[in-house]
Amino acid sequence: MNTTSMQLTIRRLATAAALVSTLAVSVGHAVAQDLPGKGVTVRPLYLGQAEELFEAYVVKLGLEDLGYTVNEPSAAQVPLAHIAVGNGDADYYTPHWYPLHIAFAEKAGGEAKLRRVGTLVRNSIQGYSIDKATADKYGIKTIDQLKDPKLAKLFDVDGDGKADLYGCDPGWGCERIIEHNLDAYGLRGTVTHKQGEYFALLPDVIQRIQSGKPTLYYSWTPNWIQGVLKHGKDVVWLNVPFTALPEEQAGANTTVEGLGNLGFSVNSHHVIANTKFLNDNPVATKWFEQVEVPIADVDAENLLIHQGEKNNEDIHKHAETWKAAHLEKWNAWLEEAKKAAH
Numbered sequence: 001m002n003t004t005s006m007q008l009t010i011r012r013l014a015t016a017a018a019l020v021s022t023l024a025v026s027v028g029h030a031v032a033q034d035l036p037g038k039g040v041t042v043r044p045l046y047l048g049q050a051e052e053l054f055e056a057y058v059v060k061l062g063l064e065d066l067g068y069t070v071n072e073p074s075a076a077q078v079p080l081a082h083i084a085v086g087n088g089d090a091d092y093y094t095p096h097w098y099p100l101h102i103a104f105a106e107k108a109g110g111e112a113k114l115r116r117v118g119t120l121v122r123n124s125i126q127g128y129s130i131d132k133a134t135a136d137k138y139g140i141k142t143i144d145q146l147k148d149p150k151l152a153k154l155f156d157v158d159g160d161g162k163a164d165l166y167g168c169d170p171g172w173g174c175e176r177i178i179e180h181n182l183d184a185y186g187l188r189g190t191v192t193h194k195q196g197e198y199f200a201l202l203p204d205v206i207q208r209i210q211s212g213k214p215t216l217y218y219s220w221t222p223n224w225i226q227g228v229l230k231h232g233k234d235v236v237w238l239n240v241p242f243t244a245l246p247e248e249q250a251g252a253n254t255t256v257e258g259l260g261n262l263g264f265s266v267n268s269h270h271v272i273a274n275t276k277f278l279n280d281n282p283v284a285t286k287w288f289e290q291v292e293v294p295i296a297d298v299d300a301e302n303l304l305i306h307q308g309e310k311n312n313e314d315i316h317k318h319a320e321t322w323k324a325a326h327l328e329k330w331n332a333w334l335e336e337a338k339k340a341a342h
Contacts, residue, residue, distance in 0.1 A: 035067025036283045036341035042068050045084060045093040047172075048075030049199065050310045051223065054301045055120050055293060056094045057319035059271060062287050065334055072312075077171045079104050082272065086113035091277045092288070095120050095269035100173040102248045105272060114272055117288035121269035121295050126174060126220040127262030128165070128238040129229075130155070134214040135236045143238045143263070144185045146216075152190035154214040163191045166205050166217035169198050176246055177264055178218060184244035191216075209234060220264075222298035224306035237262055286340040290333040297322060 042063055046056040056073045063070045073094075076084060078101060081093040086108035096105070096116055108114055128143050134154060135141070146152045146163050155163035168174035175195065182188050194201070202225055208215040209229060219225050229235045240263030243254045252265035271288040278285045301318045309318070323330055 034338070034341075036338055037063060037066040037068030037281070040068050040281065040284075042070045042092070042277075042284070043090045044070060044073040045076045045081045045090045046073040046095075047078060047081070050305050050315060051199070051302050052095065053312065053315045054298060054318055054322075055269065057316050058293055058322060059092075059094055059120070059288070059291060061319055061323055062291055062330070062333065062337075063284060065330075066283055066287060066337055068284065078173060079107070079171055082108040082114065085272060085274050088274050088276065090274070092271050092273035094271050096272035097124065097173065097267045098270055099249045099252050099265050100126075100177075100267050101272075103176075103246070104173065106248065111275065113275055115275050115278060116270040116272050117278065117285060118271055118290060119268050119292055120271065121222065121293055121298055123295060124221055124267040124269060125256050125259075125262060126177075126218070126264035126267070127259075128216065128218055129231070129235045130216050130238060131209045131212075131214060132232075132234060132236050133212065135238075141239060142241055143181070144187070144241045146191055147186050147189075149190055155216040157194070157208075158192075160192070162189075163216055164194045165191055166201050166215070167193045167195050168218055170195060172198075174218065174220070174264070177249075180246055181240070181244055181263060185241065205229075222295050222302055224299070224302035226299060227303040228306065239263070282340040283337050286337040287333065290336060293322070 044056060044060060046052050053073065060070045060073065074090070076090075076093070081090070082096075082101070082104040084090040085093050086105075098116060105114060105116070130140060138151060138154070140146075140151060146155070149161070152163040153161050155165075157164035165178070167178050175193070178193055182191060182193065205215055205217045205225075206228055231237060237259050239260040240254070243252075243261060243263060245252060245254070245265065249265055254263055254265055255261045256266060273285075273288065278288075301315075301322070304318060305315065309315070
């Protein structure tokens with residue numbers, strides 16, 4: 001299902017929200033009449049960005065259908081979230097990006113204290129992009145071409161003569177790779193990593209590109225920005241001359257078919273949960289192992305957020321609508337999870 005059709009599906013199903021909620025009692029809960037999670041309260045975490053909440057709510061809805069009482073996901077920065085899960089101050093965090101977040105999991109105690117479970121989303125890519133007009137005019141295809149001060153100056157935003165790279169929030173993990181790359185590709189003298197609240201920086205990126213100004217930025221999928229600035233039409237991915245990643249990601253795949261070597265590991269999203277919680281709750285563990293959302297569906301939901309449907313109630317409805325659209329598979333996941341109780 002492509003992004004447009006997924007959006008149409010979301011909107012059609014949202015129109016029938018009253019019917020869906022009526023059916024939820026007989027469908028979601030009927031398949032789990034013995035509710036193996038009853039009596040257990042679960043404490044989830046997420047990053048705190050609206051764009052990360054959809055996956056958290058999908059996971060939450062399934063646990064609730066299994067009888068668990070699930071608190072509203074609490075916001076925490078990535079490093080602190082992993083520490084909280086490892087220490088047992090929270091039960092799980094979504095989405096843990098693998099291998100991007102390996103270092104955070106290791107510093108939080110490793111598998112003795114917290115474990116990745118299942119695969120929520122597959123094939124999430126990241127990389128550097130520039131506006132297509134500048135790429136075509138100057139033949140820019142790789143990030144290391146910006147070692148040339150004349151090319152770098154094209155992307156100067158603040159007037160210091162260096163390229164300004166709209167980058168990644170401190171603590172997300174991607175900022176470590178960008179900083180590593182600046183050294184590995186010899187770009188320290190010509191490129192500045194422009195950091196701040198990422199989604200607050202994006203309107204400037206969009207405005208600059210739509211007004212024809214050369215612009216260099218980092219992005220990933222799934223992310224609504226891909227629906228606003230379309231690769232191949234408005235912007236292009238830049239390749240890297242060779243893979244250069246922090247030590248814990250050595251050997252990760254950074255090449256994407258049809259796009260080349262983007263320099264960032266191809267990631268998958270996971271639930272990462274407290275090891276004791278997983279051992280004590282095999283039904284929840286089995287649910288985590290099965291639930292999966294196509295990346296195109298996350299992209300479509302994120303675009304709805306960008307279009308204004310961005311409060312927690314809106315995003316919860318998006319998750320309910322996605323569940324309703326995949327009810328047969330959803331119920332099969334619930335039935336399989338219930339078996340772990342025996």
